[in-house]
Amino acid sequence: MRGFFAALSSEDPLESARAVLGATIEHEGIRCRIVEVEAYSGCGRDPGSHSHRGQTKRNAVMFGPPGHSYVYFNYGMYWLLNVVCGPVGRANAVLLRAAQPLNELETVRDRRPKARTDHDLMSGPGRLGQALGVTGAHTGLCLLDPSSPLRLRPGEPVERVIVGTRIGLAEGKGHDLPWRLVDADALAWVSKPHPK
DNA sequence: CGAGTGATCAGCT
DNA sequence: GCTGATCACTCGA
Numbered sequence A: 001m002r003g004f005f006a007a008l009s010s011e012d013p014l015e016s017a018r019a020v021l022g023a024t025i026e027h028e029g030i031r032c033r034i035v036e037v038e039a040y041s042g043c044g045r046d047p048g049s050h051s052h053r054g055q056t057k058r059n060a061v062m063f064g065p066p067g068h069s070y071v072y073f074n075y076g077m078y079w080l081l082n083v084v085c086g087p088v089g090r091a092n093a094v095l096l097r098a099a100q101p102l103n104e105l106e107t108v109r110d111r112r113p114k115a116r117t118d119h120d121l122m123s124g125p126g127r128l129g130q131a132l133g134v135t136g137a138h139t140g141l142c143l144l145d146p147s148s149p150l151r152l153r154p155g156e157p158v159e160r161v162i163v164g165t166r167i168g169l170a171e172g173k174g175h176d177l178p179w180r181l182v183d184a185d186a187l188a189w190v191s192k193p194h195p196k
Numbered sequence B: 001c002g003a004g005t006g007a008t009c010a011g012c013t
Numbered sequence C: 001g002c003t004g005a006t007c008a009c010t011c012g013a
Helices: A004-011 A011-019 A105-111 A126-132 A186-187
Strands: A024-027 A030-040 A068-076 A078-085 A092-101 A150-153 A161-164 A180-183
Touching: A004 A011, A004 A078, A011 A030, A011 A078, A011 A092, A011 A180, A030 A126, A030 A186, A078 A126, A092 A126, A092 A186, A105 A126, A180 A186
Parallel strands: none
Antiparallel strands: A024 A030, A024 A150, A030 A092, A030 A180, A068 A078, A078 A092, A161 A180
């Protein structure tokens, strides 16, 4: 098996996405296992990507080295967490969409008071950011650096992966690309709509 | 299903 | 410097 960093560095965003699926993300003592991701390609070949129209102040970290965090604010409310992937300048990314909480359940429930069930805690990119306590201050961090407050650790490769289309993209923005990956054995923690 | 939230950016002036 | 469209979403009806 190729190394974790090598997979994140791959030019193929799907290979990076497969490596992130099943990995563990950790922040402020909260650990969770990533069960749903989406791949985004750089280099102007993916109209759904923030990097599609070139580098700006907002998306600059996407053009930097792989393994770093790209966090951005969306819909006026939610912080969404991505892992920068591909070689420097390639601007691929993997969006973290859902996770299974592994510890500190009480803390996570406190951060997500609107959650009615434990499924609601991290089943969606905005929810996951809220549950972890991630904000724009956490963009540009090296997720592989043990001294970083926000860390990403490799996990066992996910045996059964369900592939679907990405969520929320308009027609003509790559909405039909099969770049949403879900762990088939962790469907209890995945966001809606459920892929087949 | 619709409302609501605010940063970002392209395209103007 | 301003405006308006856009946005990879969530919640409550």
